[in-house]
Amino acid sequence: MLDLLSPAQQDPILSLSIAFREDNRAEKMDLGIGVYKDSQGNTPIMQAVKAAQQQLADSQTTKSYVGLAGSEAYNQAMTNLLLKGTDGFSRSAAVQTPGASGALRMLADLMYLAKPITTVWISDPSYVNHKPVMEAAGLTVKFYPYFNATTKQVDADAMLDALASAGPDDVVLLHGCCHNPTGADIRPEHWQAINELAQKNGFTPFVDIAYQGFGEGLEEDANGLRLLADSVEEMLIATSCSKNFGLYRERTGAAIVIGKSAKEAGNAKGRILQLARATYTMPPDHGAAIVETILTSDELTKQWKDELDAMRGRIITLREGLSSALAARTGDNRFDFIKEHKGMFSMLGLTQEQVAKLHDDFGIYAVGDSRINVAGLTETRIDYLADALIAVAK
């Protein structure tokens, strides 16, 4: 049986981390996978997370099972973080999942269960795992134009034109903030236009929000999602604590559904739990227990928000530093988009050959579509990166 298998294709992001580890060059620079690094190049455990971890170590009395939905206190806290104050809040239900990837898959399976003919519209480009996850669930995937390669911003006209043909059998997957891989975010007026289209044509919005707090702020980054949650009857949300709590390896996320009524949302939650039982049964506990401990303590919540603000501030400073270093070298503002982008990533618009040259000649690891993780850069390496970019862009 196993001899029938053809070799697996390498994941374009995860394979970079392995190649980086094996690279012996002293000057190498990892701008591949979306992981935040401090000015020493480390990915530290946040102080609020450390404190919560200590509390848990001291107070936890059992490692017995929690339940199919994970911790309900965590689910409530995650729902509060995204939806509090919206109309959809009282019509929502949440399930703790293994990372946002687990949430994406559970929601994809739910869509297939409810309506196998569903087409999921994904931005072009999008997070590399969106299409595989949706297709693995049996759904059809279609792309909507998103990124203008010249302005390096969202091509809102083309996006809205395409979405105007999405209807009741369609689900439109949107990035809540900090678009992966481009860094170009949807502006408030275009969230409003999407909202109007959803209501007029009946498609279901599905928001993947994996970087809340990394763009403009914890509240600001949820504004697009909240606008939709205030108006649409049904909506799906996948969220993650990997980045904003720095809990990457703990696989901590949530799937949230908004239904026409609380009863419908509750029913959808029941079906997700059934799907989870047949997939992984229960989500891992540790990361969610940490998040629950933080979000149910005023003191730890404040500490966490302060740390998150500092991370965001540093990414913004790195963006400004790289834009200025490039402006100093080119004498123009063609790289200003880097400081206008939001979150961890920027798509530079380089060709595959230029990305390969960054790797071969400079030891700089970027994703093949020319996505760089700005949060992987350190202050002292900005000039090195700027020189390399100028050299390959020639």
Ligand code: LMR
């Ligand atoms: C990324 O896009 O770098 C991260 O979200 C890691 C992943 O899951 O691919």
